[in-house]
Amino acid sequence: MISIVDDDRSVREAVKSLLRSLGHDAVTFASAEDYLGSDCIRDSECLITDVQMPGMTGFDLRDRLIAGGYRQPIIFMTALSAEEVPFRANEAGACGFLRKPFTDERLIECLNKALKLANARALHAFELA
16 A cells, blocks of 8 residues: 655646556555554555655654664655755655656655665565565
8 A cells, every 4th residue: 555645635636546547455544643643654665755744844853763663665856945844855765756847657666665775674574574
């Protein structure tokens, strides 16, 4: 399952529609707080989150997930033009960074990278067990 967190409903629905057309299960959340309060955290293979949202930012969300022991790959997206945002996403360990508006191809590229990482982590955890 892929989780999408963005305060913009049109972005959430567009990304969800694309992911479903590619055969992925996708769920959406209007805020980081909604996602953290859901049961989807454990089942998310990948998180796609906006950087700037009311309340908790995408970077804050990432920090909370790490503190809780969750390590799913994260793709950050933003409409912010600030130069430091991609740098900060990279420093946060992002699997991908999307500047809105982005193409379907760019999202798919980031998603493929993230899912490969998720599968590698799952295989490693299985080998350790």
